[in-house]
Amino acid sequence: ETGVTQTPRHLVMGMTNKKSLKCEQHLGHNAMYWYKQSAKKPLELMFVYNFKEQTENNSVPSRFSPECPNSSHLFLHLHTLQPEDSALYLCASSQDLGLSYEQYFGPGTRLTVT
Amino acid sequence: DAKTTQPTSMDCAEGRAANLPCNHSTISGNEYVYWYRQIHSQGPQYIIHGLKNNETNEMASLIITEDRKSSTLILPHATLRDTAVYYCIVHPGGTSYGKLTFGQGTILTVHP
Numbered sequence: 001e002t003g004v005t006q007t008p009r010h011l012v013m014g015m016t017n018k019k020s021l022k023c024e025q026h027l028g029h030n031a032m033y034w035y036k037q038s039a040k041k042p043l044e045l046m047f048v049y050n051f052k053e054q055t056e057n058n059s060v061p062s063r064f065s066p067e068c069p070n071s072s073h074l075f076l077h078l079h080t081l082q083p084e085d086s087a088l089y090l091c092a093s094s095q096d097l098g099l100s101y102e103q104y105f106g107p108g109t110r111l112t113v114t
Numbered sequence: 115d116a117k118t119t120q121p122t123s124m125d126c127a128e129g130r131a132a133n134l135p136c137n138h139s140t141i142s143g144n145e146y147v148y149w150y151r152q153i154h155s156q157g158p159q160y161i162i163h164g165l166k167n168n169e170t171n172e173m174a175s176l177i178i179t180e181d182r183k184s185s186t187l188i189l190p191h192a193t194l195r196d197t198a199v200y201y202c203i204v205h206p207g208g209t210s211y212g213k214l215t216f217g218q219g220t221i222l223t224v225h226p
Contacts, residue, residue: 088155
């Protein structure tokens, strides 16, 4: 248990569906992240939030829409996805954005787009 | 950003020490070396990090060479549960705070 939870753990959705991924951290951290891990590829950073403000958007397509209502919760809203968006989506948090703050990852949501 | 080079895969016998090398010859003075691991189908797990001194915690030891161009992660008594992909990451500074860049890592397989 890392103190970071993600729901759902598995999700299958059609290309016309709208769904949301949820992440919650119970660590009192100020920074939260979304990563994508496709098969056979390294983890890719998608978004960074610090004190609820987005500080990084790593050229992510607009069909992925993040939301951070408070420092403990992070959402990733999905709409009109493509099959190539099928991947493991990981949420992480850290105390802050500083150099020496390690990140704690959730278990991920395995997304399949049909 | 400083790049890292790791072997693609390594094997280790259960109970023996696992020594995982990492080269980061272009590391700059304010960059930390981080190690994470990812067990199959789980999120990455933080292991240890260091700047220039050797570090030890309950999971592992990190040995950084004096010129900081390479490092070694040591798991002193590997178990089957240590089978995972191990990532060596040099954390960029400046405006890239918080931005971990994961490479392909080293697949460590611990054998009975």
